[in-house]
Amino acid sequence: MNxxxxxxxxxxxxxxGDREAIGVLYxxxxxxxxxxxxxxxxxxxxxxxxxxQNGVIAFYRNVAQGKLIQLNSSIKTYLFAICKNLxxxxxxxxxxTVAVDDPILAEVMSLDVVKEREETHQKKIIHRAIMELxxxxxxxxxxxxxxxxxxxxxxxxxxxxxxGVARTQKKRCMQYLQKLILEKYKKELDQ
Amino acid sequence: MxxxxxxxxxxxYCNGELSAEEEKQVMALQQxxxxxxxxxxxxxxxxxxxxxxxxxxxxxxxxxxxxxxxxTNSKTNAIPLQIWFAVAASVVIIIVxxxxxxxxxxxxxxxxxxxxxxxxxxxxxVSRSGELPTLIDSAFNYYEKRMYNEAILAFERIPSxxxxxxLELDLYLGISYLANNDATRAKEILLKAQLKSSEFxxxxxxxxxxxxxxxxxxxxxxxxxxxxxxxxxxxWKKQATTLLNQLNE
Numbered sequence: 001m002n003x004x005x006x007x008x009x010x011x012x013x014x015x016x017g018d019r020e021a022i023g024v025l026y027x028x029x030x031x032x033x034x035x036x037x038x039x040x041x042x043x044x045x046x047x048x049x050x051x052x053q054n055g056v057i058a059f060y061r062n063v064a065q066g067k068l069i070q071l072n073s074s075i076k077t078y079l080f081a082i083c084k085n086l087x088x089x090x091x092x093x094x095x096x097t098v099a100v101d102d103p104i105l106a107e108v109m110s111l112d113v114v115k116e117r118e119e120t121h122q123k124k125i126i127h128r129a130i131m132e133l134x135x136x137x138x139x140x141x142x143x144x145x146x147x148x149x150x151x152x153x154x155x156x157x158x159x160x161x162x163x164g165v166a167r168t169q170k171k172r173c174m175q176y177l178q179k180l181i182l183e184k185y186k187k188e189l190d191q
Numbered sequence: 192m193x194x195x196x197x198x199x200x201x202x203x204y205c206n207g208e209l210s211a212e213e214e215k216q217v218m219a220l221q222q223x224x225x226x227x228x229x230x231x232x233x234x235x236x237x238x239x240x241x242x243x244x245x246x247x248x249x250x251x252x253x254x255x256x257x258x259x260x261x262x263t264n265s266k267t268n269a270i271p272l273q274i275w276f277a278v279a280a281s282v283v284i285i286i287v288x289x290x291x292x293x294x295x296x297x298x299x300x301x302x303x304x305x306x307x308x309x310x311x312x313x314x315x316x317v318s319r320s321g322e323l324p325t326l327i328d329s330a331f332n333y334y335e336k337r338m339y340n341e342a343i344l345a346f347e348r349i350p351s352x353x354x355x356x357x358l359e360l361d362l363y364l365g366i367s368y369l370a371n372n373d374a375t376r377a378k379e380i381l382l383k384a385q386l387k388s389s390e391f392x393x394x395x396x397x398x399x400x401x402x403x404x405x406x407x408x409x410x411x412x413x414x415x416x417x418x419x420x421x422x423x424x425x426x427w428k429k430q431a432t433t434l435l436n437q438l439n440e
Contacts, residue, residue, distance in 0.1 A: 023253070057250065057253070126236055145242055145245040174198075
């Protein structure tokens with residue numbers, strides 16, 4: 001299998017919700033990434049490990065959410081470019097200026113690689129509502145992560161007969177979650 | 192447009208599946224229909240929370256993979272081949288001793304290590320703007336960066352009269368102590384604080400179970416896990432049941 005086929009096979013696995021696939025990816029390129037990044041940049045080993053983990057997650061996110069549907073280069077080239085982007089961001093944050101001259105890096109820049117988290121009161125309530133959801137909704141809501149692929153994954157994981165059933169169940173869970181969220185808001189107002 | 196059609200439009204919009212024409216329709220609806228706008232925002236925020244939850248799980252998973260790799264690497268790197276022959280005779284003795292005295296996979300210590308993960312900051316949005324950070328900003332900032340000594344100092348300096356009743360500061364203070372390997376102090380704080388909290392009962396039960404596990408108080412740890420099984424939501428129940436089963440092995 002050539003490197004492009006291998007990359008596209010990995011993409012299909014991620015689109016089907018296979019988490020183990022990134023464990024394999026992580027193990028395959030970790031040592032090489034550490035060697036490369038530590039020789040190229042002034043970062044510590046623990047920083048490099050953290051960056052590599054975030055890079056693998058960013059790769060997974062972009063595939064799982066349909067922003068990256070096929071690779072024109074090898075997985076390694078792509079993954080290292082994502083990680084390089086993360087390293088540059090970290091160095092920039094440390095007030096070092098770094099020029100971007102790498103074509104793959106420029107391509108990666110357009111992806112959702114650096115994700116800033118923002119906690120709001122509303123998100124706090126949603127988080128708690130999800131934690132309180134019973135099954136199967138708890139599992140189904142988490143599959144919303146896979147955006148357009150979610151229906152297929154829900155159908156397979158939950159053993160539903162058709163996508164129609166999965167669609168109905170998915171919608172029902174979202175409605176139930178919304179009800180829980182509204183109840184929580186109401187409870188807060190009453191207090 | 193029916194409620195059903197609106198929901199489908201929102202879902203497909205968030206999945207990035209709309210045509211240019213449909214996207215325009217969404218923009219227009221956002222301006223004309225406040226219920227639609229609210230529903231869309233709720234859906235988007237839900238997706239963000241789901242993303243954070245799933246990615247926290249992924250990060251934990253990769254950290255476990257990393258831990259396994261590092262321990263395998265250090266074992267293989269640290270012991271040259273000749274030494275293997277030299278210690279061959281001792282292997283049997285080591286195995287016997289390991290079995291008797293070393294923490295096994297289901298020893299309280301090993302289980303604690305496997306399960307303890309600082310709870311995500313779900314209470315306080317840390318300000319990352321240029322403004323002067325408040326003490327609470329600093330406390331949660333340190334907490335998120337896993338700098339627990341600093342987090343403890345900051346949390347403890349927040350005056351008790353400060354209007355932060357909904358922030359569960361003591362939950363995060365307790366977890367910071369636990370992360371700093373001071374399970375005794377963590378337990379004291381969590382026990383006292385759980386009486387005042389009505390909303391975070393499950394979180395307190397879980398971390399009290401872990402603090403007791405760390406202190407080798409297995410019956411108490413089990414008691415907290417059993418309460419969690421009875422009162423907690425599905426995620427907590429699942430987590431509590433798995434840990435209880437491992438403790439009972």
